[in-house]
Amino acid sequence: xxxxxxxxxxxATTGPYLQVRDLRVQFSTEDGVVKAVDGVSFxxxxxxxxxxxxxxxxxxxxxxxxxxxxxxxKRTRMSGEILVGGRNLVGMDDEDIRRLRGREMAMIxxxxxxxxxxxxxxxxxxxxxxxxxHPGAGKAEARKRAIDMLDRVGIPQATRRVDQxxxxxxxxxxxxxxxAMSLVNDPHLLIADEPTTAxxxxxxxxxxxxxxxxxxxxxxxxxxxxxxxGVVSAVADHVLVMYAGRVAEYGSREQVLRGPQHPYAWGLxxxxxxxxxxxxxxxxxxxxxxxxxxxxxxxxxxxPRCRYAMLNGGPCDIEVPQLLPLLTTDEPGHTVxxxxxxxxxxxxxxxxxxxxxxxx
Amino acid sequence: MLRFLIxxxxxxxxxxxxxxMVTFALFFIxxxxxxxxxxxxxxxxxxxxxxxxxxxxDQPIPTQYTSFVKxxxxxxxxxxxEFLRHCNAPCLGYxxxxxxxxxxxxxxxxxxxxxxxxxxAVLWVLFGVSLGMLSALRRGTVFDKASIGVSLVxxxxxxxxxxxxxxxIFVYGLKLLPYPQYVSLWVDxxxxxxxxxxPWTTLAFLNAALYARLSRAQMLExxxxxxxxxxxxxxxPRRAVYLRHALRAAINPIVTVAGLDIGAALAGTVITETVFxxxxxxxxxxxxATQLNLPVVLATVLLAAVFIVVANIIVDxxxxxxxxxxxxxx
Numbered sequence: 001x002x003x004x005x006x007x008x009x010x011x012a013t014t015g016p017y018l019q020v021r022d023l024r025v026q027f028s029t030e031d032g033v034v035k036a037v038d039g040v041s042f043x044x045x046x047x048x049x050x051x052x053x054x055x056x057x058x059x060x061x062x063x064x065x066x067x068x069x070x071x072x073x074k075r076t077r078m079s080g081e082i083l084v085g086g087r088n089l090v091g092m093d094d095e096d097i098r099r100l101r102g103r104e105m106a107m108i109x110x111x112x113x114x115x116x117x118x119x120x121x122x123x124x125x126x127x128x129x130x131x132x133x134h135p136g137a138g139k140a141e142a143r144k145r146a147i148d149m150l151d152r153v154g155i156p157q158a159t160r161r162v163d164q165x166x167x168x169x170x171x172x173x174x175x176x177x178x179x180a181m182s183l184v185n186d187p188h189l190l191i192a193d194e195p196t197t198a199x200x201x202x203x204x205x206x207x208x209x210x211x212x213x214x215x216x217x218x219x220x221x222x223x224x225x226x227x228x229x230g231v232v233s234a235v236a237d238h239v240l241v242m243y244a245g246r247v248a249e250y251g252s253r254e255q256v257l258r259g260p261q262h263p264y265a266w267g268l269x270x271x272x273x274x275x276x277x278x279x280x281x282x283x284x285x286x287x288x289x290x291x292x293x294x295x296x297x298x299x300x301x302x303x304p305r306c307r308y309a310m311l312n313g314g315p316c317d318i319e320v321p322q323l324l325p326l327l328t329t330d331e332p333g334h335t336v337x338x339x340x341x342x343x344x345x346x347x348x349x350x351x352x353x354x355x356x357x358x359x360x
Numbered sequence: 361m362l363r364f365l366i367x368x369x370x371x372x373x374x375x376x377x378x379x380x381m382v383t384f385a386l387f388f389i390x391x392x393x394x395x396x397x398x399x400x401x402x403x404x405x406x407x408x409x410x411x412x413x414x415x416x417x418d419q420p421i422p423t424q425y426t427s428f429v430k431x432x433x434x435x436x437x438x439x440x441x442e443f444l445r446h447c448n449a450p451c452l453g454y455x456x457x458x459x460x461x462x463x464x465x466x467x468x469x470x471x472x473x474x475x476x477x478x479x480x481a482v483l484w485v486l487f488g489v490s491l492g493m494l495s496a497l498r499r500g501t502v503f504d505k506a507s508i509g510v511s512l513v514x515x516x517x518x519x520x521x522x523x524x525x526x527x528x529i530f531v532y533g534l535k536l537l538p539y540p541q542y543v544s545l546w547v548d549x550x551x552x553x554x555x556x557x558x559p560w561t562t563l564a565f566l567n568a569a570l571y572a573r574l575s576r577a578q579m580l581e582x583x584x585x586x587x588x589x590x591x592x593x594x595x596x597p598r599r600a601v602y603l604r605h606a607l608r609a610a611i612n613p614i615v616t617v618a619g620l621d622i623g624a625a626l627a628g629t630v631i632t633e634t635v636f637x638x639x640x641x642x643x644x645x646x647x648x649a650t651q652l653n654l655p656v657v658l659a660t661v662l663l664a665a666v667f668i669v670v671a672n673i674i675v676d677x678x679x680x681x682x683x684x685x686x687x688x689x690x
Contacts, residue, residue, distance in 0.1 A: 068593055070589065070592055070593060098595050098597065098598075099595065100595070101592070101593055101594065101595035102593060102594040102595030102596075103595060106593065106594075107590075107593040109586060109589070109590060109593075111586065114585065114586040114587065115586040115587055115589070115590045116587055116590065117587040117590070117591070117605055117608075117609070118587070118609070118683070118684070118685060119608055119609060119682065119683060119684060121684075128594065128596065129594040129595075132594065132595050132596055132597070133595060165684045165685070167684070167685050178590075181594070
């Protein structure tokens with residue numbers, strides 16, 4: 001292996017394990033350039049979990065795919081920096097990124113039934129993942145490793161089930177197998193793209209618990225991508241709210257879920273049923289649809305759907321808001337991209353939103 | 361798996377029996393008199409009657425059918441007295457035209473068709489599928505566009521045009537090849553290849569085109585599957601992603617189509633055989649049909665049915681080999 005990889009493995013590099021700086025991802029299509037991710041920055045240190053929330057089309061999945069280098073380089077323009085253990089993946093050679101994929105950084109996908117190859121046994125797929133990055137490992141060794149991993153993620157009778165096919169597993173077991181496969185090489189960064197969306201509600205909690213356990217054990221940096229605020233509140237340390245390829249709000253879980261500042265974050269919260277609130281109260285959906293990423297609305301991309309836009313006669317429709325830290329309260333690390341004055345936002349929140357509350 | 365095979369075989373037998381009955385019945389609905397045909401123009405009524413008896417055509421139709429079936433398994437006797445002749449099992453009767461044993465006709469013509477089809481099938485599957493796969497992987501490039509173009513030409517081409525074109529160029533023009541004349545592979549392998557290369561190329565080019573288009577579409581679909589993304593996310597090298605993950609999943613429908621196509625082609629490739637003057641099964645069947653030569657028609661139709669039914673069973677069996685989900689469902 002190349003020298004930088006060794007350095008990173010030993011943890012000699014400083015700073016958070018994953019650092020994304022001003023990431024931009026654009027796809028050229030026949031209709032125009034899709035600005036799927038437009039200047040996103042965040043850090044995820046090892047042992048921490050970042051939750052990325054947003055509607056479909058907000059750029060959350062594109063961001064994660066970009067980190068793994070899974071976009072087709074011919075049709076994708078990427079700029080900015082993605083530092084994984086100190087190495088910048090943007091512009092890195094395809095083959096070098098491939099060597100990192102699955103070993104340093106791994107991914108769990110939404111639907112484990114379609115994400116696992118239907119024609120190969122679970123064991124074979126895990127063994128493959130292991131042996132790609134451990135060319136010296138024999139078949140027996142890799143198989144033992146696969147069984148250990150299945151056992152570790154809570155699959156009963158792992159020695160027997162290792163030889164079964166994905167369709168012989170239940171949904172939850174499949175996702176466990178998927179997790180086992182992604183962790184087989186002890187990656188430092190794990191990206192889970194809607195890991196519980198395709199699962200039964202009862203199984204969801206088990207999978208989230210498992211992810212938390214494993215994170216503690218492997219001390220990895222984790223990104224959970226979801227539209228489910230319940231998931232975020234259960235596992236995330238920090239939360240990044242994305243809208244139209246940009247960061248709308250960022251902060252710790254408590255900051256974002258208990259004192260959200262961006263009208264879009266309010267919208268997300270109000271559209272979730274609350275366990276503590278009034279059972280008869282109607283949910284408040286966010287009006288309109290996510291914007292086209294080819295013709296992003298001018299100014300703040302959210303302004304056409306924002307019920308508080310232009311309240312202060314502000315530049316919502318002409319100027320893109322900067323992601324700025326809060327000034328009036330002592331909330332280090334809480335940043336928001338909104339033109340409304342902070343005082344006014346707080347007032348609106350206290351008045352309209354706080355009563356709804358979210359199950360934290 | 362065994363149960364599945366037995367089930368399929370039983371069903372296949374029923375199918376074949378049904379086909380033989382229908383063919384038999386259809387033939388006797390026709391207002392034709394095979395005895396007249398066989399006996400010739402100058403026969404008087406007595407001779408025709410004698411021929412009728414010799415052929416067993418004086419019997420009721422169900423009896424004729426049962427003696428036909430009996431002939432296949434234990435052999436049968438034709439005629440009586442001085443005209444008595446015994447036909448050993450498997451007996452499919454005698455050609456009304458040449459009085460040749462139908463089994464001999466099949467033994468003569470079947471190898472020709474089998475030679476043409478197997479060689480061509482190997483070529484068309486190999487070239488068609490690889491062309492389709494490559495253009496799927498190079499989607500949008502010049503290579504892709506060129507191969508789509510070529511396969512469009514191939515798909516819209518006809519055997520009697522392309523075959524004659526090849527004959528004109530390679531046999532009459534450049535004189536690189538002799539005019540196709542079938543010789544057995546076991547007798548003269550080089551001669552066999554020389555005779556077969558033009559029919560192979562013709563048939564393969566036309567079919568490969570379809571396979572290229574099919575496998576390109578199939579491969580493109582598979583490449584966008586989640587499990588291919590998973591393979592890439594694991595860090596599987598590009599080649600292995602294509603071969604081990606995508607191709608493996610894309611091959612299923614291609615196997616289906618190839619199996620059925622080959623089965624159908626074995627039943628006769630009339631046009632190709634005609635263009636290259638090869639007396640294969642297809643040509644024999646068509647000639648027999650126009651001459652109301654019942655034994656030959658029956659034999660070729662039955663053989664065709666057997667090929668197609670067997671091809672179906674093989675395809676179903678391959679499914680189970682390829683796709684573990686089928687294995688359990690069976």
